[in-house]
Amino acid sequence: MVDPPVNSEGTRLTARGAATRERIVLAAAELMAAKGVAATTLDEVRIASGTSKSQLYHHFSAKDALVREVVTYQAQVVLERQYQLLRGVSSFAGLRRWRDAVLQRNVLRSGAHGCEIGTLAAELSDTDEAARQALAGHFATWEQLLADGFRRMRDNGTLRADADPATLSVAVLAAVQGGYLLAQAAHDAEPMRVALDMALTHVETFATPTTGL
Incomplete structure (x- = not known):
C-alpha cells in the first residue's frame, strides 16, 4: 500500500x-x-x-524544498520514458529504435529546451548539494537502464564477452547529454543525431562477428 x-x-x-x-x-x-x-x-x-x-x-x-520536489518530478517523467524505451532492448535494432525515439523528440522541439534533468543538473550541481546528489542518483538509474540493455545483448551473443555494459552506458549517456546541450544551443537537432550515431558506432565495435548490423 x-x-x-x-x-x-x-x-x-x-x-x-x-x-x-x-x-x-x-x-x-x-x-x-x-x-x-x-x-x-x-x-x-x-x-x-x-x-x-x-x-x-x-x-x-522554503524554495529549496520545492526545487527538490521538481527534481524528483522531472526525473520520474524522464526515467519512466526511458524505461519504456529501453526495457526490451536486446539487439542493435532495438538500440536503434531507442536512438530514433530520443532523436525524434528532439527534432519535434527543433533542438530546444534540452534534457529536463540535464538542465537542472547544469544549474544546481555546484550550488545545491542535496539536489546534486539526487540528480546523480537519477543519472545512475538512467545508466543502469542502458547497461541492462547492453548486458542482455552481451548475454545473447550480440555483443562480445569483453563488452562492459557499465562503461558503454556512461559513454552513450554522455553522448545523449552532450547532444541535448549542443542541439539546445543551435536550436537544431543535428548535433544530437551526430552524437547518438557516434555513440552507437562505438557500441558496434563490440559486435560479435555473427551479428547482423
Whole structure:
C-alpha cells in the first residue's frame, strides 16, 4: 500500500491537499524549465498554480524544498520514458529504435529546451548539494537502464564477452547529454543525431562477428 503524500513538515495530506501540492509542483516545473531555477520566484509559482500564499507555504516552507520536489518530478517523467524505451532492448535494432525515439523528440522541439534533468543538473550541481546528489542518483538509474540493455545483448551473443555494459552506458549517456546541450544551443537537432550515431558506432565495435548490423 502506498503511503499518503506529505508536506514539507512531514504532515500527511488529504486528497485535496495532495492535488494542491501536485498543482504547485507542476507549475514550478514548467516555470523552472522555461526560466531556470534561480529566476523562478515563489510568487510566480503561486500565481501559476492558482494557490494562496498560505497554501504554498503549507506545502513548501522554503524554495529549496520545492526545487527538490521538481527534481524528483522531472526525473520520474524522464526515467519512466526511458524505461519504456529501453526495457526490451536486446539487439542493435532495438538500440536503434531507442536512438530514433530520443532523436525524434528532439527534432519535434527543433533542438530546444534540452534534457529536463540535464538542465537542472547544469544549474544546481555546484550550488545545491542535496539536489546534486539526487540528480546523480537519477543519472545512475538512467545508466543502469542502458547497461541492462547492453548486458542482455552481451548475454545473447550480440555483443562480445569483453563488452562492459557499465562503461558503454556512461559513454552513450554522455553522448545523449552532450547532444541535448549542443542541439539546445543551435536550436537544431543535428548535433544530437551526430552524437547518438557516434555513440552507437562505438557500441558496434563490440559486435560479435555473427551479428547482423
